[in-house]
Amino acid sequence: MLFTTDLISLAVKKLVESYSDDSSSKTSSELSEEATKAEIESRILLSGAKVEQELAIARRIDSAEEVEIEEYYDTTGKGNIGVTANCESLSAGIGGEGRKVTKRVIKFKGCAPINQS
Structure with a gap:
């Protein structure tokens, strides 16, 4: 789980760096395209985080003596x-x-x- 958190934070950091480096010289259509790509990437990361959360809950259910859901x-x-x-x-x-x-x-x-x- 720690590995996934580190991976997500690294991906977000790289996204921020890539958009802040030379965004002033880009046209509005290029910025709009990059914003769309960033939104798609963030949705993918969010989906991955939700899957990891569900897997962690499933592992905990397997190891618990009593579970209330x-x-x-x-x-x-x-x-x-x-x-x-x-x-x-x-x-x-x-x-x-x-x-x-x-x-x-x-x-x-x-x-x-x-x-x-």
């Missing part, structure tokens, strides 16, 4: 657009609704020896 996830969204026209009037409307519920509690108690086969 309580998770809730609900992401709901609705949207609509409407237009009504007749001879005398025109009306348009936009509506939206969103809801987000997130809760994650994982508790570990004790540490059992890990048996690998």
Whole structure:
């Protein structure tokens, strides 16, 4: 886990250095392209960090004597657009609704020896 943290911090440091070296001589389209690349790279790094986190939790579950997990996830969204026209009037409307519920509690108690086969 320490190796992954070091790798992520090194990648971020290199990104910052590469964009701050000669960004004043670049055009706006070049800067926009680099910003898009940086955003994609950061999403990849974030995805990798989430995978590492889940793997660490799975390892801890394997070695714990008692595990309590309580998770809730609900992401709901609705949207609509409407237009009504007749001879005398025109009306348009936009509506939206969103809801987000997130809760994650994982508790570990004790540490059992890990048996690998």
